[in-house]
Amino acid sequence: MDKSANLDVLFVEVAELAGLEEVVKVQEDRSAWILGMSETDTVLAEWQEGVRRMLFMLEIAPLPQDSFAHWMSEALQFNLLTMETGGVRFALLPPENRLQLLMDLPEELMSPSQVAIVLENMQRIADEWRGLISTDSEYATSAEDNNGTRAITGEIDIPESPDVSPNSIRV
Numbered sequence: 123m124d125k126s127a128n129l130d131v132l133f134v135e136v137a138e139l140a141g142l143e144e145v146v147k148v149q150e151d152r153s154a155w156i157l158g159m160s161e162t163d164t165v166l167a168e169w170q171e172g173v174r175r176m177l178f179m180l181e182i183a184p185l186p187q188d189s190f191a192h193w194m195s196e197a198l199q200f201n202l203l204t205m206e207t208g209g210v211r212f213a214l215l216p217p218e219n220r221l222q223l224l225m226d227l228p229e230e231l232m233s234p235s236q237v238a239i240v241l242e243n244m245q246r247i248a249d250e251w252r253g254l255i256s257t258d259s260e261y262a263t264s265a266e267d268n269n270g271t272r273a274i275t276g277e278i279d280i281p282e283s284p285d286v287s288p289n290s291i292r293v
Contacts, residue, residue, distance in 0.1 A: 125169065129176075130147065132237065133167070135234035138234075139234050140241050142159060143158035143159070143161070152168075153171070154167065154169070157241065160245075163180065163181075163245065164181075165180045165241060170226075174229040175226045177226055178226075178227065178240060178241070179213075179223070179224050180222065180223045180248050181215070181220055183221055183255050184218050185220075185255070186258065189258055190219065193255060193258075209225060209226060210225050211223075211224050221251070223248050
């Protein structure tokens with residue numbers, strides 16, 4: 123059985139453990155899958171043969187234009203916390219400036235239960251960030267003065283994100 127077929131089997135097991143709504147292989151000649159986490163969320167899982175790891179990518183939200191610099195700064199600061207986050211990081215998908223959450227999982231850690239835990243933790247982090255970005259956007263809209271200009275807003279505290287790496291599993 124080739125690596126792609128083994129990963130097909132792995133994702134079927136992950137789907138059962140994590141309660142995924144759907145698992146779809148992107149193309150037969152490419153080791154990539156779309157994992158349906160919920161009605162609105164999907165994770166792209168792509169096998170990277172050269173480094174023998176799986177890359178997981180989950181879209182968080184488009185960044186609001188009026189606070190784009192603020193959220194880019196927050197995301198870049200988050201990327202520095204690799205020890206605290208287990209290697210989770212952000213990327214920006216152009217041209218709509220959609221914030222993406224990424225996680226690499228080395229081959230030796232790719233059991234169905236470990237992958238299910240990573241997906242669950244990525245979902246939780248994405249939901250936290252969506253709430254923060256949404257709250258900031260709503261606050262910015264309501265913070266306009268009578269002239270239609272945006273009032274100065276205070277800093278938003280970003281909660282510490284849990285470690286999503288399989289090594290951080292606590293019983």
